[in-house]
Amino acid sequence: MSNQTPNPAAEVAVTGHVYDGIQEYDNPLPGWWTLVFYLTILYSIGYLFINFAQPQWVDSNFEYEASVAAELQRQFAELGELEPDGATLMSFLSDPEQAKWLKVGEAVFMTNCVSCHGRDGSGVSGPNMTDDHFLNVAVLEDIPKVVSEGAKEGAMPAWGNRLGKNEIILVSAYAASLRGLGLPSAGGRPEEGKVIAPWSAAASK
Ligand code: HEC
Structure with missing residues (x-):
């Protein structure tokens, strides 16, 4: 078992640009993270669309109003x-x-x-x-x-x-x-x- 710390500079590539002597590792985000990030963008576009085109799918007020109306109907049935x-x-x-x-x-x-x-x-x-x-x-x-x-x-x-x-x-x-x-x-x-x-x-x- 080696407990030697690897030298990052030796293993990780750098981007090549230098700012005031500071270099940047070329350390891309993990693939799964990038994928999730793009999925959130796709999701937000879908959500935005649904929010305006089919608001009853995402807005609980619709569900609330429907159940209030149903309850009133039930009560009115009792009333005759x-x-x-x-x-x-x-x-x-x-x-x-x-x-x-x-x-x-x-x-x-x-x-x-x-x-x-x-x-x-x-x-x-x-x-x-x-x-x-x-x-x-x-x-x-x-x-x-x-x-x-x-x-x-x-x-x-x-x-x-x-x-x-x-x-x-x-x-x-x-x-x-x-x-x-x-x-x-x-x-x-x-x-x-x-x-x-x-x-x-x-x-x-
Ligand atoms: C746009 C205004 C307006 C709205 C809304 C309205 N009313 Fe009226 N209501 C009046 C006016 C003005 C009179 C008086 C009519 C007159 O001078 O003969 C009146 C008269 C009445 C009267 C008779 C009172 C009397 O002294 O003879 C009743 C009962 C009444 N309204 C019930 C209701 C109910 C119940 C609602 C809701 C479902 C309602 N009104 C909504 C304006 C309104």
Whole structure:
């Protein structure tokens, strides 16, 4: 066994150039390393292409949104097809078992309604829903009607083509649940329209 250190200068070729007397060994990177390096470049080109052409392959948001949509579908299947009547709406307001659906209504409200009605429902360009005064609503079932058909020549948009039937009913129930929160300190809009009777399952005349 020799423990003699080999003299590098004797075994390794030099590149031939000299900088301030310093020479450089001609010591190429191992082949496997160079190969991996070129593979990373190829991979990045492929990744860049996929990122723009097929983003759902690399972006987990797509997977997330698909599973959220699937979960909503599953929940809506459990709900069945709701009727936009006072009794149905009242059940979401008064039955604790059903109250979880207000969360779904709240999500619809946060996505579509807050720009005009405010995050807390106290009104921006659209009226305050936290007081007892209403412009287009006398009984509960008027709410899904207004939401579907809109009001004031589109100042309140019609959501009938943009939201599902159940979504309209759940967002209506959520809007109804804001009543009585009376948020005078939250800014919002002053009372508009007439004072109406407390919510009940009654049908409109
Ligand atoms: C572009 C603004 C805008 C958006 C977005 C909007 N609204 Fe409205 N909404 C209004 C306006 C303005 C009125 C008042 C119409 C009137 O004066 O008759 C109104 C009225 C209403 C009323 C009747 C209130 C009353 O006092 O009679 C309800 C209920 C309502 N909106 C629910 C919703 C829901 C639920 C959404 C979301 C799905 C929504 N709105 C989205 C502007 C909007």
